[in-house]
Amino acid sequence: MTDMTTTSSLAEQDQLLELVRLLREKGAHRLARKVITVMSAKGGIGKTFLAMELAWLLAAVLLDLDWDDGNASRALGHHHDRFTRVPLLDALETGKAPRPKRSSHRPDLVPCHPDFAVNQPEPEPLAKLITGWSQEWDRGVVADTHPGGSDSTLGAVGAADLIVMPVVLGTRELNALEGALKELVGYPILLVPNWIPPTPPAAERKRLRELADTYGVAVGPMISTYSWLRTRKLRTVITAAPTYSKRTLPVVRELTAVAGAVLDHAA
Template sequence: MVKIIAVTSRKGGTGKTTVAQETANALDGVLADFDWDEGGATRSWGYRWEKRVESPVLQALAHDRVPRPLKGYRKPMLLPSHPDYATELPEGSVVADSVLRWGEHWGKTLGKEWVVIDTHPGSADLTNALLAIAHVVVAPVPLKEKEMAATEAMVKDLADYPLVLVPYMIPAVPPVSMIRRLENMIAGTPVQVGPFVPYAAAVGRRTKRMAMTAEERPARALLPVVEGLRNVAEYVKEYVS
């Protein structure tokens, strides 16, 4: 059975897309991009929807067929997003059921064991439906006030989901108060905390259209981040198994 990972956040700018892309690459999976904002995975992958006649996903849903993910160089196969998702997608349960069916097809035809879904930020019908089919829900969490407040609300709503919080963009000396706050918000719940991924300014300046985890020799400044992201992928594998 193909395994589904949904990467989510109740707030933008948490590193959700980076975690989704890198996890998909590290697991040699398909990245299904359902975040139609301009800063999403599809843009950074190098795909330009303006140059295409149609959206592969919308066409697949309209004609009951399985879309074929796009191949790329040193990055995961991509099911690209499209701005028309905001108005043209059917209800979330229909999309989620289709993703499950597509994933099984990709497993048989492409040999892919993992599908990583990059969800749209926030809580909405589509995102909630995609979280419901996931074997594990990964939520990057910068240890900052607004991000922590959004995560607390998410934990209350999703405590019975297979939720893993991934502390992300963590400084060399993590704020003790935020670490305690993170521990307190999951106390008494099955929610887990995954590996920490450190902060590196070089991530925000990076322009390469390939996954960091695919580089044979990442820049020295990126090495701790790459190690953290690979640890996240391994943690997810163990969690699901």
């Protein structure tokens, strides 16, 4: 039985590695010059994790617009206090596209900086800048945003070809989602149920479906609860690993499904 299980895991690993390769190939081609904005009305629901993984899976530049220390830049090993230059702030001043930082097993990254909090452009000029950078790079962009309705979040929304919103099935989280959907009527939105327990709460599932129907937005594949993700120390993205462990196989499977849905809705 152990040998059969090992063989099955290896076969699934090979299939997922090939799927990731194909997603990155399609993402590089079909999402070139498109902007995917990952946002949430409430913090602490897995937005940054999803943004990092999607950026890798779709071969996109990860544009970090979240200035807090729990942001994607810090999660990927970028410590702003070790650098004298701030590419994002320089780009805002000059209008020239920043050069993404490249590292192994991580998406190409334009890191954020705490000073961005008080140097955010107005939404419309930022939207034009993000669109222009995407065109200059000839790449897709995944913009990770600060939770809530800051100017930079609204700018990233204005530039978006698709808005991806992770959703936790909780009362307060769905209240916040409803408020955001009211403000974003008419925008292309994909909701991604996140941190879903083995037995999802029926009332909250029903409410999510009702909200999606009311505001005419799509609901994508779900991501289950993985308690070990909260304490993961590696400064890389899971789907970029050269091999997948028995523990990471399920989450990689779910993330590739979400990336496929993003690709379909954005392209």
